[in-house]
Amino acid sequence: MSPKDLPGFYFDPVKNRYFKNKCPLPGSKRPCTSSSTSSQSEEPCISSPRHHIHVTRKKLMKPSKLIQSREINGRLLSSKEVVCNFQQECQKVQASQPEVWRYQRKSFVSDSALEEICGVVQTNQGLIETNLLAMGGVCCLISLHGIRNGSLECDYGINYSPELVWPSQRAAHCGAPWLFSNSATFVHLTSSVSCIRRIGMDIPNTVNVAPSTRQALVKYLTTDNMVTSLGSSVSGGTVYVLNLNEPFSFSENSPVLYRHITKVCTCDCTIWTADASSNGTKATIGTNFGVSLINLETGSSSLVYRSKSDVLAQQFDLSGNVVLCGVRNGAIIAIDLRNSMSKCFEISSRAASQMQYPHKKPRRNLNTSIAAFMSSAVCSVVQLQSDENYFLGSSMDGSIKLFDRRFLNKAIQSYEGNVNSHSRLQLACNPSETLVLSGGEDCFVRIWSIKTSQLVFEENISNCIMPIVCWPYYGDFSYGYDQFFRHGENPYQPTCSWGVWLGSYDGLFYMRGP
Template sequence: MKKWNYREGQGRNRRQGAGHQRWYRGNRQRYGHDDAGPSHRESQRRYDNQSTAAVSSSSSSASTSAKTSDSAPELPGFYFDPEKNRYFRLLPGHNNCNPLTKEELQRKERETQRNKMLEEDEKPKKKAPRTGLNTSLLLQKRNLGLLPVNSYCRLVHEVKVSGMRRHKLEIQSTDNSNPSTDNFRLIVGDSACERVFTVNDVSHGGCKYGIMNFSSSSQGSLSVEMCDNLYFTNRKVNSICWASVNHPDSHVLLCLVGMADTPGCVSLLPGSLFSNFNPDQPGMLCSFKISSAWSCAWCLNPQFDKTFSTGLSRRVILKHAETGRTQTYSVGSDVLAQQFAVRVPVLFNGCRSGEIFSIDLRQRGRRDQSWKAMRFHQESAITSVRVLQDENYLLAADMLGQIKLWDVRVTKPVQEYKGHNNEHAYLPIHVNEQEGLLLAVGQDCYTRLWSLKDGHLLRTIPSPHPAANDSIPSIVFSSNLGGCKGLPGLLMAVKHDLYYFPYSTDYQEGGEQPKGLNGSATKDF
């Protein structure tokens, strides 16, 4: 007689119950060949529980000590103070007298981080934007023929970006008054960066706008003079661009939003209107009845000379500044950003829906939106579009903080620039292809600079003032601030102050800076 084997019997039972891992008889459970009996399994379970408890207790104690030193676990309704190493109860955030609200604690943490970054920026030696990147190493590689000239120039600019330091500029006026009493809202430089159009908030409501003139001296200093002819309005300025009517950047195009009984309009103002030298001949001054315009752009293509566009709610309007000829395109969303290409008369538009489309001005308006030359989408509302000199590539930023470089020939993104911060603000982006840089100010009030070629984040510059929705900096970056022989660097306007971040190390060194043409001086902060 063959002796019965438990595993063989279990194997037959398993074959009989094809596809079933367990089978039942009454209320008793049979165990597979990998399972032990109930008594053995119970003892094994007790042993495993004891070992697991020992391991978990040791690991929990280690993790607790690590979290206490680094970051404690977040408990609902409590705040962990790392200095006192204990938890505190959070009270409702609507109580203004309560210092322990989540929003206030986050603001305090951001302010601590900002001050820490400001201290780091004041140090003479800063961290290189890339590992192992310095001027001497780049020069050595170039002399050995290991680095092309174009790559060498681009990497040298990246090294200079990491060495920029903040200097405060004193704004002068002809009557020696102090013009910097109102907060800056927006600054836009002309193509030569000799003039910067400014919009300032006024304390009693509305805003004022004017022009600042920049000039550089042979000693390497930058001077700023505010034109005396400032203009006030109770309407909000939504968008600004320089316009070339009589000569390059001869006029300024403003989109004014209506307030109460005052209707909105688009104004074309000559730059000489703000000058003190020829107030009798200001040039062509126009005002167009276009209400609630979100964006505007000026066409520099000679085929459509003196033509500008405005983006409105579900409409795009093209208008000739002299003849007044108008062409209207109906779209499905608000047009928040616009820019013309130069070599071909094509207008690129960015919408609140995230759609980006182009209009070829050589084609007449058609129905069913077949006039759209190309179209593609991002995930959120488009706040800024910039066409590169190649004109086959377009930069677009949206309200999710995404900045993408698009190849318009295949309508696909080829590069993404990470780190930008935006949730709901209408923020522009800035490109300097000569230096190979992309710049953007985030809603967190940090100015970030990326390498345009590979998307590497080169530097993050904190605001000199605490972060707030009404103190987001406005910037201008140019290789020639003050004219063709000007100084390269970054201009930042925040609150009522104007700051300059120069490339030149000679500008940074020394205590008192040489005075400029108008007697202005720079202060190192």
């Protein structure tokens, strides 16, 4: 007697039982496949969900329909499924149709660290304030590049123009910035660059400050930058501070970048990651022994958390008193630095400090809060600036989840589609914290909506993995995150909605909105 056909299930004659179909149910636009379907018919079924998502968004989210609904219903748009925000829906549409630019491959090493910073550059016409792009690679090289609008070519340094690589059929616009540098802006460190962080980068904390004071405060907080090297068999990891208080010149032939780098401390362990607090006085580093706290003013250091697993990701919260740490064993731990802990060592010196780690078998410090757990090694942690209770975490099995620090026993949101098996792939959120971006080991770049977990963009923009992501902050945060895109614009192109840097082993990329 042949088994009956059940909607949504297929019968396996070997195991003699029914199994759920993961494909669309019978009667939908795409028929599902069973276990007896050939491998040739399975290939369209694998790629069809991605194509289906893209077509559905274009059908439901046309700009004309959005504007019409806004005029009728106001800012909140209602549909059969959910009530959504007009501004957020426009950002999704823009994120689904980006442009991607690529810079000269041999001149940009950005496969391990990438950060956009502020500085003052000495030119032939005088001093100008501009944005700078600091990048580092596994080849122990750190470099600094100036960022200028593509319509204005600089008369100092070597100018690098970008090339449009995706979409190939779209007419090119002058939306991507030009970069300029010279041989004096490259420095070789003793080991691979593990991360670059701005010191005092939490600009949203200046919401209640007067505009003139806020502008001066932002300039002050972003002049120092922290650089860490991974360490090697010859030497341990090192923490540096890149000081840009003095004007930087791209016209000199001497290695001027050396004069701006100061060694803070070294250690006999591997430094995987680091982050600095919002006030710029302290920093933490994640090592193969745990987490260490560094006083950037005095140079004193202390081990605040021991772990048998490597600490691969870190980020401070808004207060600067709690640091989120992603561990190789899958745990995401919130460490309160105000708690009194037994310090394994402490050094007070303004000179470069040598941190000695205990070589006995380390044990986990018991003075830590409850942790959230992921299914694999944690490779990235992002604290949402709009609400300190929420943070994003990604693991090396491709999982991306949103957690609430008040309920850590279970994730409140999951983002499907990312591909990863062993790489340290970074997450990045746009300044309004409505979108999250990540590269995958399948060479795809994906963008999700943080609120709805909807996959709004998924394309192979280049045949290389994008492990490093830098989504810089722009504009005035005094209006709040909801009004950010009305008052904050990309300095590279006034009509551009957003822009993000992507670092890879094959060069530097820049993705921008239409």
